[in-house]
Amino acid sequence: MAKKDLIQGTLDMLILKTLTAGTMHGYAIAVAIENRSADELRVEEGALYPALHRLEAAELLTSEWKISEKNRRAKFYRLTPAGRKHLSSESSNWNRLVAAVARVMEPV
Amino acid sequence: MKWWAKLRRRSTLERDLADEIAFHRDMRARDAAPPPFGNETRIREAMREFWTFGGIETTLRDVQYALRGFRRSPAFAGSAIVSLALGIGAVIAIFTAADNLLFRPLPYRDPERLLMIWENNAKSPSVPGLSVSPANYLDWKARNRAFEEMAALEEFRTVLLDGDRAEQFRMQAVSANFFPMLGVQPLRGRLFTPAEDLPGALGGRLLIISHRLWRGWFAGDPGVIGRRVRINAEPRTIIAVMPPGFHFRNREVDLWSPIRLNPAYNYRQEGHYINTVGRLRSDFSPGQAQSEMSAIAHALEEEHPAYNRNWGVLLEPLRDSLVGNVKTPLLVLLVAVGLLLAVACSNVANLLLARYSARHAEIAIRMALGAARVRLMRQLITESLVLAVFAGAIGILLGWYALAGLIRLAPHSITRAANIHIDWRIVAVSILLSVATGVIFGLAPAMIGSKGNLAPGLRTATRWGSSGGGNARAWLIAGEIALSVILLVGASLLFRSFLKLTGVDAGLRPANALTFRLNLPPAGYRADGKSTRFFVEAIRRIEQMPGVRAASAVSHLPFDGESPSTWIQLAGQPAPEPGKQLLAAIRTVMPHYFETIGIPLRRGRDFNPSDNASDAPLRFIVNEAFVRKYLPEVDPVGKRMQAWMAPINPFGEIIGVVGDVKEGSLEQSAVPTAYYIHAHNQYVGMTLVVRTEGDPAGMIPAMRRVMQDLDSTVPVAEARTMETVLGETYARERFATTLLGGFSLAALLLAAIGIYGVLAYAVSERTQEIGVRLALGADPWRVVALVLGNGARFVVLGLGVGMAGALATSKYLATLLYDTGPRDPMTFLGVPLVLLAVALVAAWMPARRASRLDPVKALLGEK
Numbered sequence: 001m002a003k004k005d006l007i008q009g010t011l012d013m014l015i016l017k018t019l020t021a022g023t024m025h026g027y028a029i030a031v032a033i034e035n036r037s038a039d040e041l042r043v044e045e046g047a048l049y050p051a052l053h054r055l056e057a058a059e060l061l062t063s064e065w066k067i068s069e070k071n072r073r074a075k076f077y078r079l080t081p082a083g084r085k086h087l088s089s090e091s092s093n094w095n096r097l098v099a100a101v102a103r104v105m106e107p108v
Numbered sequence: 109m110k111w112w113a114k115l116r117r118r119s120t121l122e123r124d125l126a127d128e129i130a131f132h133r134d135m136r137a138r139d140a141a142p143p144p145f146g147n148e149t150r151i152r153e154a155m156r157e158f159w160t161f162g163g164i165e166t167t168l169r170d171v172q173y174a175l176r177g178f179r180r181s182p183a184f185a186g187s188a189i190v191s192l193a194l195g196i197g198a199v200i201a202i203f204t205a206a207d208n209l210l211f212r213p214l215p216y217r218d219p220e221r222l223l224m225i226w227e228n229n230a231k232s233p234s235v236p237g238l239s240v241s242p243a244n245y246l247d248w249k250a251r252n253r254a255f256e257e258m259a260a261l262e263e264f265r266t267v268l269l270d271g272d273r274a275e276q277f278r279m280q281a282v283s284a285n286f287f288p289m290l291g292v293q294p295l296r297g298r299l300f301t302p303a304e305d306l307p308g309a310l311g312g313r314l315l316i317i318s319h320r321l322w323r324g325w326f327a328g329d330p331g332v333i334g335r336r337v338r339i340n341a342e343p344r345t346i347i348a349v350m351p352p353g354f355h356f357r358n359r360e361v362d363l364w365s366p367i368r369l370n371p372a373y374n375y376r377q378e379g380h381y382i383n384t385v386g387r388l389r390s391d392f393s394p395g396q397a398q399s400e401m402s403a404i405a406h407a408l409e410e411e412h413p414a415y416n417r418n419w420g421v422l423l424e425p426l427r428d429s430l431v432g433n434v435k436t437p438l439l440v441l442l443v444a445v446g447l448l449l450a451v452a453c454s455n456v457a458n459l460l461l462a463r464y465s466a467r468h469a470e471i472a473i474r475m476a477l478g479a480a481r482v483r484l485m486r487q488l489i490t491e492s493l494v495l496a497v498f499a500g501a502i503g504i505l506l507g508w509y510a511l512a513g514l515i516r517l518a519p520h521s522i523t524r525a526a527n528i529h530i531d532w533r534i535v536a537v538s539i540l541l542s543v544a545t546g547v548i549f550g551l552a553p554a555m556i557g558s559k560g561n562l563a564p565g566l567r568t569a570t571r572w573g574s575s576g577g578g579n580a581r582a583w584l585i586a587g588e589i590a591l592s593v594i595l596l597v598g599a600s601l602l603f604r605s606f607l608k609l610t611g612v613d614a615g616l617r618p619a620n621a622l623t624f625r626l627n628l629p630p631a632g633y634r635a636d637g638k639s640t641r642f643f644v645e646a647i648r649r650i651e652q653m654p655g656v657r658a659a660s661a662v663s664h665l666p667f668d669g670e671s672p673s674t675w676i677q678l679a680g681q682p683a684p685e686p687g688k689q690l691l692a693a694i695r696t697v698m699p700h701y702f703e704t705i706g707i708p709l710r711r712g713r714d715f716n717p718s719d720n721a722s723d724a725p726l727r728f729i730v731n732e733a734f735v736r737k738y739l740p741e742v743d744p745v746g747k748r749m750q751a752w753m754a755p756i757n758p759f760g761e762i763i764g765v766v767g768d769v770k771e772g773s774l775e776q777s778a779v780p781t782a783y784y785i786h787a788h789n790q791y792v793g794m795t796l797v798v799r800t801e802g803d804p805a806g807m808i809p810a811m812r813r814v815m816q817d818l819d820s821t822v823p824v825a826e827a828r829t830m831e832t833v834l835g836e837t838y839a840r841e842r843f844a845t846t847l848l849g850g851f852s853l854a855a856l857l858l859a860a861i862g863i864y865g866v867l868a869y870a871v872s873e874r875t876q877e878i879g880v881r882l883a884l885g886a887d888p889w890r891v892v893a894l895v896l897g898n899g900a901r902f903v904v905l906g907l908g909v910g911m912a913g914a915l916a917t918s919k920y921l922a923t924l925l926y927d928t929g930p931r932d933p934m935t936f937l938g939v940p941l942v943l944l945a946v947a948l949v950a951a952w953m954p955a956r957r958a959s960r961l962d963p964v965k966a967l968l969g970e971k
Contacts, residue, residue, distance in 0.1 A: 026128060027135040045132060049125070070138075074131045075124070 011043065011051050013094060016060065016079065016087040023064075025074040026052055052077060060086050170490035177491065181463070185495065187861050188459045192499030192545060194854050195452030196538050197506025202445040203534050204511055206438050214427060215353065217291025218387075222426040223394065225258070225384040225401065230418040237422055237429070240384050243375035244408060244416070248384075251404050254397035255386035259286040260367055262382045263358065265793070267627050269338035269821060270325070276627060276825035277321070279339070279363035280356065289387050290356070295319060297333045297348030305366040307373075315344040316364040319352040339363070341629030341821070356385075357430060376415045377755075379672065385426065398423045436923055440844065444598065444851045447591045451855045454584045454591075455862045457549045460492065461581050462865055489547060496546025500539050507538070517843050586906035588862050592855040593910025593943060594917065599852035600935040601921055602845040605928040614834060615769035615778070616666065617706025621797060621830035622804035623665055624811060626822055628792040637722050640787050642819070643698055643794055644720070649814050655801045660704040661786070661794040663696040666769045667833050668795075671695050676782060678738060679748035679759055690738055692730075693781040694751060696789040702729075702766050705797045705830075712745040712764030715785045719763075722787045726760030732768045734780035751782055753789070760788075797830075804829045844924055856943075860950040863903065867896060867954040879963045888959035896955055903947050907940055914939075 018024070018032045029052075030043045055061045060083035068074040079087075178185035216222060226237030227244065242260065249258045261282045268277050284305035287294075300314050315337065317326070326332050335346045344365075355361060367382070369375075388397055401421040409416045464471075471484060626646065633639040643661055650659040664671035675689040684690065699715045702708075710732060719727055728749060735744045744765055750757045768778035786794070800807055808827045815824050835842075871878070881891050918930040 025131070027132045030132075045129070049128065068131070070135070072131060072134070073127060075128050 009090070010094070011047060012055060013087065013090045014041070014043075015048075015051060015055065016083055017091070019061070019077060019079045020084070020087070023076045023078045025068060025076050027074075029077070055083070059083075166486070167490060170487045171494055173487065174491040174494045178494075184459055184463055187865070188456050188495050189499045189502065191452045191455040191459075191858050191861065192496065192542065193502035193506055194858065195449040196500060196503025196542060197510055198445050198448050198851065198854070199541065200504065200507025200534055200538050201510035201514055202441050203537075204507070204531060205514055206442055207531055207534065214430075215292075219426060221388045221390070222290070223255075223386055223388060223397070224424045224426055224429045225386050226422045226424060227380060227405075228420050228422045230420065237424060239380040240382050241375060241380045241415075241419075242369050242378065242382055244405075244419070245382060245384050246369065246371055246375070247408055248401065248404055248421070251407075252397075252400060254389060254392040254400045256389045257285050257289040258384060258386040259283045259289050260369060260382045260384050261286060261356070262367055263361065265625070265627060265825065266339050266363065267341075267629060267821070267823060268325070268363070269341065269629075272820070273325075274821045274823045275325075276625065276823050277363055278358065278361045279365060280358075280361050281365050281367040283367050283369065286385075289385075292351070292354060294348035295351045297346070299348060300366050305368055307368050307370045312366075312368065313343060313345050314366060315339065315346050316348040316350060317346055318350050318354065318362040321362040322349045338629075339365070340627075341631040357426075376412060379674070381672075394423060394425065440598070440921065440924070441847055444595060444848055447595050448851050448855055451588050451591045451595075451858050453545055453549070454588050455858045456495075456545060458581050458584045458588075458862050459865055460549050461584075464488065492546040492549060493543065494546075496542040500542035503538060503542065504535060514847070517846055582902040585859075585862050586902040586909070588859045589903060589906025589943065589947075590910035590913060592852070592859040593907060593939060594914045595848070595852040595855045596939045596942065597911075597914035597918060597935060598921060599845070599848040600939055601918060601925060601928060601930065601932060602848050604932060604935060605925040606842060606845040608927045612770065614667070615707060615767055616830075618830040618834045620800050620802070620804055621705065622800055622807060622811070622827070623795055623797050623830055623833065624808075624827035625793065625795050625825040626661075626815070627825065628822055630792050633792050637787065637790070639790050639792050640720060640722070643786060643796075644717075646796065646815065646818055647698060649818060650796070650798055650811065653807075653810060653814060655807060657799045657801060658700060658704040659796060659798045660701040661698040661796045662701055662705070663789075663791045663794055665795040665797070665833065666705075667836070671781075673779075675752045676738070677750050677752070677757075679750075691780070692734060692738075692751065693779045694753070694784065694789075695781060696784045696786055696791050696794075697729075698786050698794070701783075701797065704799050706799075707769060708767040710765045710767060711743070712762070714764060715783075719785045720787045724785075724787065726758055726788055727763045727785065728760045729764040729766060729783040730762055731766050731778065731781045731783075733778040734782060735765055737780050749782070751784075795826075856946055859943075860946050863947050863950040864954065867951050868957075871954045871958045875961065878958055878961050879965070882961060883963040892955045892959045896951055903944075907943060910943075911936065911940060 014033055015029055018029050018036070021032070024032070026048060030045070030048055033041055033043050052061070052063075056063055056077070060080055061077045062080055063075050063077050065073055066076050068076075214222075224237065225240065225248070227240050228238055240260075245258070245260050252258070259282060261280050263278065263280050265276050266279045267274055284300055284302040287299050293299075294316065297316075299316070304310050304314060317332070322328060322332055326335070329335070332346055332349060337344050337346065350364070388394065392400075398421075401423060405416075405419065405421040409419065474484060475481065626643075628639055628642060633642065647659045647661065650656055671693045673691050673693050676692045677683065677690070697715065699717050699720055702714055712729075715727070715729065718724060728751075730739075730744060730749075739747060744762050747762050748759045749762060750759045766783075769781075770778055798804070798807070798811070805828075811827065812824045815822065878891050881894075882888065914936070915931065922930050
């Protein structure tokens with residue numbers, strides 16, 4: 001499977017988007033991204049946890065220690081309203097970027 | 109995450125992250141074949157980078173590091189903290205005292221406009237402020253324009269009688285405008301009116317009491333206004349209570365009554381016995397007022413030459429009259445404190461410089477490993493600040509105790525009029541001083557220490573001076589020594605002066621002597637001879653007590669305030685011109701007074717009981733000063749003299765001559781004095797003098813019982829030993845001497861620490877060089893001399909500069925010195941010797957260490 005490097009901001013956006021589906025812990029987020037991208041995107045733990053904590057510091061997420069489905073303690077993350085707003089602005093930026101790149105790459 | 113949440117212990121956060129990662133790992137393991145997890149350490153490090161909390165955590169870490177460093181070198185930390193704490197403590201104590209005594213505002217309205225109005229006599233210019241004659245006061249009041257108000261007061265002791273309790277208190281009789289002039293209102297009740305301040309029955313019944321008396325004696329009785337008591341057996345009604353803490357020039361006064369001067373009466377021949385104070389008009393300056401008052405006094409001299417010749421007026425700001433003769437010692441102390449602080453700070457600077465030089469290698473390594481220079485400086489400054497905080501805390505404690513000790517040591521006359529408590533502004537300034545010292549002295553070495561070319565630090569061989577600290581430190585030591593010398597010279601001069609002072613023979617024998625005061629109510633003892641009989645009986649009863657050798661009485665105890673003076677006239681001499689009359693102090697005594705108190709009899713005889721009858725012939729005893737001045741070269745015994753005490757003054761025979769008592773202060777020569785026997789000058793208040801076998805203080809309770817039996821309405825007041833009374837006289841000098849002595853010792857200690865530090869550093873820096881020399885066969889002591897030689901240069905330099913400075917400034921101490929010149933040779937020879945001795949002692953240990961160095965170890969660069 002090819003590993004693709006993701007720009008940091010993009011990873012943030014993916015995390016935020018994933019969390020619109022509900023509250024989840026770090027592992028669940030990584031699995032969700034892998035699945036949604038059909039295994040194209042693989043999130044490294046070394047990138048995931050710093051990103052999660054950074055988002056939490058920016059108050060785009062909140063966290064809570066809870067008992068997971070396997071009866072173990074895990075840290076669950078949740079979107080804040082600020083997080084939702086950030087997500088919508090980031091995703092519109094992303095769409096504009098993608099469209100611009102596509103226009104440039106069109107056959108001349 | 110909120111910032112305070114971030115301050116949770118690092119370990120908790122680490123644990124949480126470990127849990128999170130462990131969970132992730134486990135989940136992955138349960139699922140499909142796990143790829144390698146990834147470098148957990150790298151994850152952790154990434155998180156840690158994320159976790160720099162900035163300012164606070166860095167500082168906390170620096171503080172911890174600093175504390176660890178101090179624990180490793182306790183000598184350095186201890187010396188630095190002690191030095192700084194000494195300086196700060198001294199500053200707090202002295203500045204608080206100075207602030208309270210010299211600068212605090214007085215509790216009256218516009219106190220800067222209040223002036224004491226004294227008289228002065230051209231014939232005794234050394235005595236600046238004398239009591240005022242009421243006649244002059246009335247004339248001044250009528251004629252002046254400079255003062256918007258002038259008030260009079262008179263102070264004396266009285267006996268308060270309430271029910272069956274009797275006790276002596278101090279009272280001020282004041283004119284009706286006194287309280288309004290000061291701008292003070294009573295807490296309860298009302299002040300007396302000008303109409304009540306006139307002679308006649310009305311005003312004589314009024315009494316105002318102090319807050320302290322109300323709370324204490326009257327137990328806060330809410331109905332105290334209107335209460336009836338007796339003053340000196342005369343009925344009085346209390347009409348007011350003054351606010352807490354109110355006082356005027358004397359904190360021990362508890363009673364006020366109207367002075368009741370009669371404007372129509374001619375007080376000219378009653379003498380000078382009141383004090384006057386005035387409020388300056390807003391458009392007059394003190395200088396203008398002084399000119400006007402002097403002019404008025406001059407006019408009065410012309411109008412009443414017999415009484416006013418040579419009498420002038422002296423104005424003195426109220427505050428000066430309170431602070432008066434303590435100004436010079438306090439200013440000297442302020443300077444001394446400044447010097448001490450300078451010594452302390454330079455010591456600390458020295459220590460810090462040494463420390464950073466020693467850590468040169470460490471700093472160089474850290475910078476080589478990539479530490480930011482700012483970060484290093486920040487750490488060094490933090491260390492200095494931690495030192496400063498510790499020193500500040502200890503210094504405040506020291507200052508507190510020093511202030512308490514200062515107050516107890518200080519002459520009673522100063523502290524009696526002051527309420528000294530620590531001002532929080534001064535504490536704040538001291539803390540700021542601490543911090544500033546920490547920052548400045550942390551900054552300089554930090555700049556030097558962190559700027560360096562890394563190479564010398566990383567090499568192990570360094571020479572003295574290359575690290576940039578060495579020379580600076582030597583100069584600092586020289587400066588410290590110079591300052592210490594100045595302090596030491598000052599202290600020694602004062603000490604010698606003090607020794608001379610206390611060695612002076614007072615003229616009586618204070619050991620084993622007890623004194624106390626008895627004031628009879630005038631009303632009951634007006635009959636001729638009644639008071640004499642009372643005192644005779646009192647003395648008889650006391651002499652019968654076990655442990656008492658002798659007892660007698662005197663109207664005015666020596667060294668306890670002034671006795672009144674009047675003119676005397678010798679038989680057979682022409683009447684002197686006005687202004688040239690002969691003056692003598694007058695005292696009244698009971699028989700055998702001189703023997704009891706220890707004044708030697710020089711010629712003739714003492715009074716005996718048969719003299720002590722009102723129908724016995726009038727007789728006088730005079731002192732040697734009297735004879736020297738007025739009856740030189742003749743035998744005074746048998747000569748006749750009179751003293752102006754009343755409209756008619758009979759002549760009496762001089763029957764004896766006694767030794768002089770150095771009155772007023774031990775430095776002035778004795779005043780001519782003439783003594784009456786009690787029967788011929790019947791004071792109702794006398795001070796009893798008792799000579800005891802053993803400890804006089806222990807006999808006081810027994811005395812009280814005996815007097816209680818004799819007459820319970822006459823309380824025993826001011827019971828103390830004669831030594832206590834004498835002690836107050838040179839309390840001022842003892843105070844200044846002790847303080848300056850303390851400072852000098854502290855400065856000496858600091859200088860010793862500094863010298864030790866510099867030399868120890870020199871030895872450690874030149875260890876390799878010493879090793880080489882020793883290995884080549886040099887005599888160890890030559891090596892020591894070499895090392896110390898450089899340091900000695902600076903010690904001698906400091907000594908020289910210090911001596912020069914001391915020579916230049918010691919003249920400012922002249923007013924405090926008794927029989928000791930400000931250039932006293934013994935002092936100026938002794939101090940350098942003492943300092944050299946101290947320097948040698950301080951140098952001893954490093955020198956020994958140098959001579960004992962193992963050459964091999966030294967060469968290897970181990971320390």
